[in-house]
Structures are given as structure tokens and as C-alpha cells.
Amino acid sequence: MRWVREHLVLLLGIVVLVYTFVPIFIVVLMSFNDPASRNVYRFDGFTLDNWTGFCDAEGMCAALGRSLAIGGLSTLVATVLGTLMAFALVRHDFRGRSATNLLIFLPMAAPEIVLGSSLLALFVASGFAGQLGFWTILIAHIMFCLSFVVVTVRARLAGMDDTLEQAAMDLYATPAQTFWRVTFPLVFPGILGAALLAFSLSFDDFIITNLNAGTTTTFPMYVWGANQRGVPMQVNAVGTLMFVISVSIVVLGELGNRRRRNALT
């Protein structure tokens, strides 16, 4: 009893943490569910069908492929543009710095429904309402991923000690050599983290996408639509897979960091 009193905060913290995992447990469990009917949210029996017949759910894999393509492309563009901006903000001096910072902050602060509806208003006003689809989704995703890339890379750059770069310069490295052999490798983990974040933001977005997609369907939109018709259990297999893959990436990254740190000391 005394132990409980002394560790009350720790126990409560662990309870909150466990609570955040309850829905994940359900998603994993349901990926092995053999449902008795189409619209039942209940575990009826164990099966591997959802994993072996991954693409049997009509339209799911097409939507999944589209989400992967949009996620990949928007990550690529947002990461390149955002990294350039982060370098400009940390390493270069220019007029309008605070206005630029505000412009980067606002898309992260605005509610998604407002971001989505303002883009839709633009597309409608400029006569692109008929072209809503893959490209308009891509434009929207690059827009909201960009800010997150900038702040992630900027944090890494700002927290970086630049004595190594100065040492390289002192040893007669040209600016290009210094950049590619010293600066870039040091910033790279930040860029990689930003890209992963951008991908997961894009892959998971529903509200903005739904406003700018027209009749095109992404994976979150597929799940949304399926909720009305009865959710195929395969979507839980996708959820489980997403969880396993991204947690593995984080764990591998952490292990890599630890090994590098150990090698240095």
C-alpha cells in the first residue's frame, strides 16, 4: 500500500498510456476477425482470411495505392521545398523574416476544415471545380505538409553545433564540400524525420482531402464510405500493417542512433 502511494503518479501515467493503446489492440484483434455479418462490430471468430485475401475488399487496394502515391509525391515535394526554406530561415538573413515565420505557422494552427474549404473556394472560383481529384489532393497535401517539414528541419538545424563546419572550412574545404560532407549528413536525420511525418500526415488526412477530392477515393475516404456500408475487416489489416511498419522504422532509427552514439564515445 505504501508502494502504491509513493508511485501513484507513475501508476496513473501508465494507466493513461495503456488507455491510448486500447483502440490499437482492437484494430489488431479485428484484423483476425471472421465477422458473421457485414455491419457487426464484434469479434465473431478467428480467421486469417483478412490477411490472405488482403485485396478482396472491393476498391480498397486501389484507394490504398492512390494514398501511397499521393503520400509519396507530396512527401517528396514538401520535403525538398521545406528543407530549402529551413536552410534559408536558419542560415540566411533576409527581409520579411517574421512575416515568413507567421506564414509557416498559420497552416499548422488553422483548423483543417478551414484549410480545406478555402482551397475548395479557390478551385471553384478559378474554374477547376470539374478537375477535383488526384492533382488537387496533391496540391493540398503539399501545402499542409510543407510547414511541418520546415519546423522539423529548422529545429534540427538550429540545434546543430556549427564548429564542425568551421573546422571543415579551416581545413580548406570548399563551401560545396563542406555542405555535402559535413552539413548535409548532420541535418539528414532531421530531413528524414520530416519526410516520415509528412508521409503519415498525407496518408492519414481525411477532412482536407474529402473537400478537394471530387470523386477520387483515398484510403481514409474509403474507410469513411465503408462505415456506411459495413466496414470490411481488411481495413484493420491495413491499420495493423501501418502500425507495425512505422513503429519498426522508429525503433530501427533509435537503435541506429544509439549505436552511432556508442561508436563516438
Next chain:
Amino acid sequence: MSSTAGVAPVAVTDPDPGSGPGSGPGVDTGADPGSDGSGRRRGRVGYLLLLPGLLWLIVFFVIPFYSLLATSLYDPAGSDFRGYDMTYHWANYWDAISEFKVPLLRSLGYGAIATLICLVLGYVLAYTIAFKAGRWKNLMLVLVIAPFFTSFLLRTLSWKLILADDGFVVSTLQFLQLLGDDGRLLATPVAVVAGLTYNFLPFMVLPLFASLDKIDPRLIEASSDLYANPVVGFFKVTWPLSLPGVVSGTLLTFIPAVGDYINQVLLGSPNQRMIGSVIQSQFVDANNYPSAAALSMVLMVLIVVMVLVYVRRAGTEELL
């Protein structure tokens, strides 16, 4: 953008990049004639690096806002097919607010309650990670973000199963006499607030952790040396020092919670809509662009005002 947990708080609590180590004054690189002493270079390269991203944000973020404002002032007599006329019809705002004031107030209410619960739960978790986790600190931080890697929609659908009428939670509450025999959770405001609380909790935990982790534990020890009991010590030392985290966590939770409608549609009742779903359906289903745009603008202005008032009263300018 539902899974914005990882980095958003960093953005908000991020110190001015110029004040980071390595860009302090007195560092002369020697190889950099344009250096102004802040470690930053002047010249055209900066603008060139900035330009592509800035253009994207101007064309697809600033101009859309102008477009939204314009749309909110169109003549409501127009339609998707015949086109709209710009008439500076300010009455759109009044009409939209009076027609949809219930969902608007409901969204603000749900958002406020969810944010408050998040603050309590998030504080416990962030405090545990910052002060009690020891060598498990990094692992616990990863665990806070981990649920985010599964789709927002799928996690919300799971709550549908957890809160179902024949589910474990409802039967336990009925057993404890906390819920009547014909009581239910699904399709009630309780379920919506529970969903919002769950989905936006990490947005609260991460900024709270960032500011709690910066507190020097010796300050808390000092308070107990001066005969403050733990509760007094908490309210006189820890809580005030964690206020920047409380402010940014509250904003990061409240803003997306008010605009969200996924939780309301999946877990709530269709008769109790939130403003997000009204805007969505006015735009997409009703094609009533002026009214939808006016509602969007109202939501944006409300949130900007709240952010400014909150930041001023709490005395933190760190947000920008």
C-alpha cells in the same frame, strides 16, 4: 492532418532559430565575408532558397483565404451552375450564424470539455514521463506517439466497438449503477467528447512534456526544503513553470477538436452535428458556397481571436 502529434508542439515551443547554439555572436567563420555576426549570411541565396516554398504557400494558402473571403460575400441567389456574383453580401454572415448557431456553440463546448479532460490526463502522463520515467523516458515518449501511426479513422471506429450498447464499458457502467439499464454511450455527446479526448491527447502531452522536462528538479526540492508539502510545491513551483506548455497544449488540442467532425459522425448522433460537418455538407452536398464560406471564416476568426486573447493573458509570446 489528424496525426500531427510528433512535431506540432516542437513548432510552437521552438525557440527562435537564430538563438540556437552555433549562431551566437562572436563566432567568426572567416570564410564568410557576408556574416553579420548572427552567423547568418546576407545576399540573394537566402531568397532563392525561400522562393519555391513561399510561392507554394502564397498560391495555395494565402490566395485561397482571399478566395474564401470573396466567396463568403457572393450573392446567395447564385448557384453552382449559373455562377455567383460578387455583391458584398455581408448578410451571409448573419444568416449563416443564426441558422447554424447551435452546431457552432456545440463544437466550441465539445472542444472545451475535451481540452479540459486532455489537460488533466495529459498532465499526469507528461509529468510521469518527465519526472518518474527515469531511463524509460525515451521509450514512453515513443509510446505516446505510436498509436498515431494507425489511421485516425480506424482508431475512432474502434471506439464504436468499445462503447457499443452490448460492449464491456456499457455493461460495467450499468453494473455499477452509473448508467441506467436502457442507457447507452454510442450516439451520445459523451461518446463524441470521449473520442475527441482520445484523438487529441498526444497534442496535449508533447508540449506539456517539453516544458515540464525543462524544469530543474532542484527547484522542487528547494520548495520542500522550505517546508512546502508536495501539493503546495506543485501549485507554487511546477504548475507556474509549466504554463507555456499548458498554453500551447491547450491551443493545439482545442483548435483541431472544434473543427473536427469525424468523431461526431462516427460516434455521435446525426441530430447533434458539429460545425465541421455543417461546413462540409454545405460545400459538397448543398453546393451552398457563400454560406459555407461564411461559416468557415467565422470559425477562423473565432479561433484567431481566442489564440490572441489566450496568448496575451497567459503572457507567452512563444507561440510565434
